[in-house]
Amino acid sequence: MEYLLEVKDLEVRFALRFGDLTAIDGVSFTLDRGERLGLVGESGAGKSVTGFAIINLISKPGHISGGEILFEGRALNRLSDEEMRHIRGNRISMIFQDPMMTLNPVLTIGTQMVETLHAHRNISKEEAEAIALEKLKKVYIPSPEKRLKQYPHEFSGGMRQRIVIAIALLTDPALIIADEPTTALDVTIQAEIMDLLLELCESEEMGLILITHDLGVVSQVTQKIAVMYAGKIVEAGPTEAIVHNARHPYTQGLIRALPGSLRQGARLNQIPGVMPSLTDMPSGCAFHPRCEVRVDLCDKEIPPLTDIEDHQRRVACHLVK
Numbered sequence: 001m002e003y004l005l006e007v008k009d010l011e012v013r014f015a016l017r018f019g020d021l022t023a024i025d026g027v028s029f030t031l032d033r034g035e036r037l038g039l040v041g042e043s044g045a046g047k048s049v050t051g052f053a054i055i056n057l058i059s060k061p062g063h064i065s066g067g068e069i070l071f072e073g074r075a076l077n078r079l080s081d082e083e084m085r086h087i088r089g090n091r092i093s094m095i096f097q098d099p100m101m102t103l104n105p106v107l108t109i110g111t112q113m114v115e116t117l118h119a120h121r122n123i124s125k126e127e128a129e130a131i132a133l134e135k136l137k138k139v140y141i142p143s144p145e146k147r148l149k150q151y152p153h154e155f156s157g158g159m160r161q162r163i164v165i166a167i168a169l170l171t172d173p174a175l176i177i178a179d180e181p182t183t184a185l186d187v188t189i190q191a192e193i194m195d196l197l198l199e200l201c202e203s204e205e206m207g208l209i210l211i212t213h214d215l216g217v218v219s220q221v222t223q224k225i226a227v228m229y230a231g232k233i234v235e236a237g238p239t240e241a242i243v244h245n246a247r248h249p250y251t252q253g254l255i256r257a258l259p260g261s262l263r264q265g266a267r268l269n270q271i272p273g274v275m276p277s278l279t280d281m282p283s284g285c286a287f288h289p290r291c292e293v294r295v296d297l298c299d300k301e302i303p304p305l306t307d308i309e310d311h312q313r314r315v316a317c318h319l320v321k
């Protein structure tokens with residue numbers, strides 16, 4: 001069966017005055033229809049760039065310099081701008097951390113929803129309003145008829161993110177890419193929004209790429225995980241297997257940093273050091289300056305992403321075979 005999405009050997013470069021920098025280096029993963037993938041890593045790992053590359057929204061001086069993105073059988077990176085616009089916001093919707101990146105402060109929610117629908121469907125205003133109302137009900141906005149006539153500032157942060165999700169649902173997309181969708185919200189609201197996303201993905205059979213630095217959130221919602229570090233996938237496989245038995249030292253560090261794994265009296269164990277910048281990539285394994293178990297080979301050779309556990313998992317570490 002054909003995948004919903006297949007990203008093959010994706011490479012993104014930024015053309016700068018002093019030369020090209022590789023931001024995404026050989027990233028590959030697949031997503032079945034209705035499947036949910038978490039793209040995990042600290043900030044600067046290349047998660048958002050990967051998300052933007054899928055919908056062809058890498059801004060200059062960045063560009064896709066290699067690889068292929070197949071969505072519903074079509075090579076997205078070879079479509080015209082016009083064809084890509086049709087897919088974006090129609091078959092693929094995007095949800096960002098800040099709801100105001102999607103919402104226009106000077107238009108009512110109803111107007112924005114009707115305009116979004118009209119950009120993709122040839123339907124009457126009444127039909128568009130009916131769909132908008134149905135989607136607001138799906139995301140549990142109370143008194144949706146009244147709310148359609150209100151402006152974004154009349155909603156709380158959590159409610160605004162619900163409206164963004166309702167807008168993302170308008171065209172019944174096959175895939176949602178959500179980039180840190182709850183990072184700006186209170187913890188209790190975060191959990192509600194994540195539950196809602198999970199419920200909708202299941203009921204509407206939508207695929208999800210959840211981009212986040214938070215492995216805890218990913219483990220609630222996704223079936224598989226790809227952990228990114230310095231523009232590469234360093235570990236990928238089923239969520240359960242990775243959360244309970246991480247093999248890559250970086251993934252192990254992310255798990256130790258989870259508040260949930262705090263034993264009484266133990267301190268939150270952050271990974272020392274920071275993600276390297278693109279202009280200053282370490283030799284060999286990019287994680288070696290921060291790795292507690294590195295060996296002589298680590299600063300000399302880049303560890304290849306290797307299939308292990310009967311092709312259930314991929315890991316890029318010299319110590320994992």
Ligand code: SF4
Nearest residue numbers: 285288291298317318
């Ligand atoms: Fe650590 Fe070496 Fe494995 Fe990189 S390859 S994660 S430095 S042990």
Ligand code: MG
Nearest residue numbers: 043044047048
């Ligand atoms: Mg990001």
